[in-house]
Amino acid sequence: MSKKLHIKTYGCQMNVYDSERMADILAPLGYAAGDGPEDADMVILNTCHIREKAAEKVFSELGRLRKMKEARQQQGADMIIAVAGCVAQAEGAEIMRRAPYVDIVFGPQAYYRLPEMVARASRGAGRTLDTDFPTRSKFDFLPDEVAAPHEQRSSAFLTVQEGCDKFCAFCVVPYTRGAEYSRPAADILAEARRLTASGVREITLLGQNVNAYHGEGPDGRDWSLARLIRELAELPGLVRLRYTTSHPLEMSRDLIRAHADVPALMPYLHLPVQSGSDRILEAMNRRHKRDDYFRIVDLLREARPDIALSGDFIVGFPGEDDRDFADTMDLVRRVNYAQAYSFKFSPRPGTPAAAIAFAEVEERVKAERLAALQALLGEQQRAFNEACLGREMAVLLERRGRKPAQAVGRSPYMQAVHVDGAEERIGSVVMVRIVAVQPNSLSGRLLAEGTADAA
Ligand code: SAH
Ligand code: SF4
Ligand code: F3S
Secondary structure (H helix, E strand, O other): OOEEEEEEEOOOHHHHHHHHHHHHHHHHHOEEEOOOOOOOOEEEEEEOOOOHHHHHHHHHHHHHHHHHHHHHHHOOOOOEEEEEHHHHHHHHHHHHHHOOOOOEEEOOOOHHHHHHHHHHHHOOOOOEEEOOOOOOOHHHOOOOOOOOOOOOOOEEEEEOEEOOOOOOOOOOHHHHOOOOEEOOHHHHHHHHHHHHHOOOOEEEEEOOOHHHOEEEOOOOOEEEHHHHHHHHOOOOOOOEEEEEOOOHHHOOHHHHHHHHHOOOEOOEEEOOOEOOOHHHHHHOOOOOOHHHHHHHHHHHHHHOOOOEEEEEEEEOOOOOOHHHHHHHHHHHHHHOOOEEEEEEOOOOOOOHHHHOHHHOOOHHHHHHHHHHHHHHHHHHHHHHHHOOOOOEEEEEEEEEOOOOOOEEEEOOOOOEEEEOOOHHHOOOEEEEEEEEEOOOEEEEEEOOOOOOOOO
16 A cells, blocks of 8 residues: 655755655655645655754754644554754754654665665664765665656756765855765766656756766766766757856866857856855855956856856855955955845854854844845846846746646746746747746747757
């Protein structure tokens, strides 16, 4: 009999990918996606530890799940509760202690052992905490075939690299995900072939430090991300490639060149800089200066003049003063982002920046800086979207929209585009003319057949 599985995913795209793989692993055990947590036989929270609020959310969600589990137990059923991901890795023992109704806690590198953990929990043989970093990569143990057919989709994530050796002073990722690891290129190509065979037209290559990818190639040599991209671009059926997240230090000439001469590589790049101040960049251990970032942006725009840039920013890093913040605002004005994320610094236990939290910027100042930065970034995003009005664009249609017969997809620049009367074209790339611009999306009108190009 089929059992119901509910996975709730927090955090980055790598967690989204991991959640899908967990579903793949559990499918042979009879678990299939249900509608929600209430009537699920198993619930997995795949968590994120990047900022303080993320971990708090997990504990409040666990409180809700406990009630659902008790209700099910009163009806003679049960619910296995599992906590996965980066909070599990960082605070596994704490979760076991604070939440005795949680059956399984496992880190991002241990989920391939889920079948054993679930078997133990189902037998009532005890709780499991597994936050080891195994010596072999989890990818060696994951099932090859996608056993649980994910809903038909045209765009998919593919993790090519995991972990991080950069140790930015504020960041938990090197501790929660472990050391940098690149998957062998042959495995990635095989996975990409399976995805395209199932109808996927766009693949986003994932890694905490994706552009540091250096996996073993089928020829026995190290392949760079650029090499991998060139190879993937040849796969029949694959029309779009993206990669995220990149570190400026690893933005090689070769990778920048790929933006000029690989048509499948979309003109959009998420390239976090965090701060525009050299002093703060150094304190953050980012290991580059603002001028290095400007140089990379110039080279990218030479290679692909229409490239849309996205970024991440942290305001209120310990010691950040008004001049530092003015440098960040200046960098944003000079770069001109199509889209960006910005956060208040959040001290994370165990990171070097948490130890200098005595220099932490006052909450009120952080809030003011974040508001000013977000206003500027919002203005830039609006201007970018408005400049698209009247333009022809290729849109990969991904899903149904709210209105009847409407479809929603993505432009080459990652904007969401609503297209009326295009439902039947979901899964393919269509040409549209942009006829309206909303704050967070565009509306396009389908153009006649035959005008669509490959992108
Ligand atoms: N690997 C990516 C980012 C991973 S985390 C990179 O190198 O840029 C995603 C974003 O969360 C970061 O870019 C940063 O802007 C933000 N972030 C990470 N740690 C943070 C902290 N302690 N406080 C506030 N924001 C943080
Ligand atoms: Fe974190 Fe820095 Fe690594 Fe990105 S590069 S994951 S911000 S340590
Ligand atoms: Fe969060 Fe872990 Fe990703 S901390 S951002 S889920 S790598």
